[in-house]
Amino acid sequence: MNMLKIVAVPMHKEGRKFVAIFAAVTLLLGLIWEPLFWLGVGATVWCYYFFRDPVRVIPQQDGLVISPADGVVSLIEEVTPAADLGLGDAPLTRVSVFMNVFNCHVNRAPVAGTVTNVVYHHGKFLNASLDKASEHNERNSVTIETGHGVRIGVVQIAGLVARRIVCFVKEGDTLGAGHRFGLIRFGSRLDIYLPLGVSPLVSVGQTAVAGETILADLLTPNLSRPGLPE
Template sequence: MDMIKIVAVPMHKEGRKFVAIFAAITVALAFLWQPLFWLGFGATVWCYYFFRDPVRVIPQQEGLVLSPADGIISLIEDVVPAEDLGLGDTPVTRVSVFMNVFNCHVNRAPIAGTVRKIAYHKGQFLNASVDKASELNERNSVMIETSDGARIGVVQIAGLVARRIVCFVKEGDSVQIGHRFGLIRFGSRLDVYLPQGVSPLVAVGQTAVGGETILADLAAPGTVRPGIAE
């Protein structure tokens, strides 16, 4: 039973048409040349797993800020938030999670609250791991305000391969921590802007799991958890 759960990971509905297209092309390739069928089959399986939507165990402690995506913590730096987030012009800590094409790309709310702002910007498709991607790439900015008045910014950034950002929420919606709020197709990055004075509990190079990895704790804002790669 456990092996079945590992192999048969649920797929998000956003991926159904893409898997169907890949499968149709695979069948067509089989008629042209048998070895091409196996190449198409492998690509179809990859597409299925790209859109996988596994169950996550979401921490329920009050004040936690969770990773919105699977991937690697690629950047942690103090920056002035983008104006469209509505977070003011004082520098805050930004934590970036880079997703490659093999990561799960379903995005989860980093904290519970009300969606106060959503702003979409067209842009370039630079490698999402570089710093300038947060300013130049296609992106969708979401600002969530908690019941205590804390404001968190989370930005979906398209990458070198990504060509579509999907957001499932709208302004005024209530979201629960760890619940699905969007998806980015084929390689990208998520930036999380922490409230002023809140320090991250992750380190650059650390692997993050969306909806499970704790990025920060609003109840202990000054705590820092450094890391060393070995």
């Protein structure tokens, strides 16, 4: 195994200027007091890893919904989706993945398809693990329609520390499953809205890996979550 590939994880280009700022501040701190320099080195390394963009092995099976974010499944509940997603008024299953400041923050498309909607909302910066964050926090909503006409909603939600949601896609763009579509700087959450009648294949507390963890199977919608009776 190549240890260099483990240590030198690729960094997303969005992080370059932040790492440069951290490094410059570190040099200035070193001129003031040497212990501050080493604290700055630690902070710079953390910043580098915050913007890491590792290669992921994307499941190739048709019909899978995969996690758009690294983190912990914090909520699974039936809610009425926000109107800007264009998913109708019926309650849908929402799976929330909470990202702390140590998780990789590059967001990936949960399914392959066409972006039909992108809506950004200004808002508050409440703790992203709270249920009300979906409604009150700054957020960016993206709807993706698969080749079979199924629509999946995914919402980037800012958190206590996050102050910048970045979205790389626009309406009409075509995405492959697991393709990078955005990121959120410094702690946040993603909500995924599953189609009516589709059951999640993850449980609250489970760790999710962006582009790899399977959240649901659109072709076998009634499968049970792990650890739960059928």
